[in-house]
Amino acid sequence: MNIKLAKSAGFCFGVKRAVDTVNSEISKANNKKIYTYGPIIHNEEVVNEFKAQGVDVIEEGADLSGVEPGTVIIRSHGVSKEVQKNLIDSGFDVVDATCPFVKKIHKLVDEHSAAGYYVLVVGNPSHPEVEGIVGWINGEDYKVISNDSDLSFLENVKERKICMVSQTTYNHRKFQDLVEIITEKGYDILVLNTICNATEERQVEASEISKEVDAMIVIGGKKSSNTQKLFEICKRECEDTYYIQTKDDLDLSVLQSIDNVGITAGASTPKNIIEEVQQYVRDEL
Ligand code: SF4
Structure with a gap:
């Protein structure tokens, strides 16, 4: 054979970094409670191994009021600005293991939405990474699209500059096709290719x-x-x-x-x- x-x-770089972060926090916990915000990765074996070492998962959107204080590790997908603030305001020590490539998208949409751009995010709207990205956009001037099936919303942003980013795992070819379709319609787009190699x-x-x-x-x-x-x-x-x-x-x-x-x-x-x-x-x- x-x-x-x-x-x-x-493991990719970002996932390895997140898992290493959990191990590092375990090694210096000193009886302090450790959590991950959502499962650290989509792998039951790894999540269960961490659980056996005392690392619990706080489910996304969970009520934090009854949760014992401790350290919360944000996984590589990242979270919205609001979730991060909520964790800090609830008294947790937040350790941010968001992948730097995802963090870069947070920064881009934060800055460009503040500068007046309409933000177009290409990706799966219910994926945690995309939910996190959307949570860094200032205001309501944005749209998440997963394909070219409905671009009618563009009619309403005719006079605007559009900043286009994508979920890190989106398909390169499909992203380029979308860029071409929107460009051909005559829109002024700033394309920031944020797909991870x-x-x-x-x-x-x-x-x-x-x-x-x-x-x-x-x-x-x-x-x-x-x-x-x-x-x-x-x-x-x-x-x-x-x-x-x-x-x-x-x-x-x-x-x-x-x-x-x-x-x-x-x-x-x-x-x-x-x-x-x-x-x-x-x-x-
Ligand atoms: S952006 Fe790339 S390196 Fe980072 S977690 Fe996602 S796939 Fe991994």
Whole structure:
């Protein structure tokens, strides 16, 4: 069995930084309570391991009044200005592990909305990262769009300058298509491409490997949207693509008659889980 492991599989820079932040806070907690605001990453194993070390999750939007004081770590997706203020006002020590690439978007929309731009955010409106970005826009002059299906709102901003940013995980090609469509309509747009390369590099590599192998294994949490996207990309190129969370989900019988298998993993999949899967496939097949 030949195994091709994607170099880009696993934690990206921002996720690694957030997980390292939790470990660092645990090491200096000294009986102080530690929380993450929402699960630190979309990976149950990691969240449960932290829970076993006393790190609890404060669910987004939860009433903070009855929560024991302590340190709250903001995850890589970031939060709105209001949520951050609310945590500080409620007496928590806030440790901000927002990915610097997301933080940059907060700054851009904050500054440009204050300067009078209409802000257009391209991404999934219900994704926490996008909710956080929207929460840094001053005023109500903004719109979140996930595709080009309804651009009728542009009629109402005809005379305005538009500042266009995107969710870090948005698709490059689709973003460029949107820029072209809006430019062709004659709008004055300031395009700030805020897509993170880590996502694209991972997707391109996964797609390339999928073309070369007989079966593809994609490892990641079921709720991880970047892993789901990775799975779709691999499935397009390789019919025998399997989405697993850990090695226990892998049905070895489906891999019995193949020679080449590829492995990739989403941005929130820890290295040890990837290594376990790789070792399992190597040992058992
Ligand atoms: S995908 Fe990019 S923007 Fe998102 S957390 Fe990772 S490094 Fe940061």
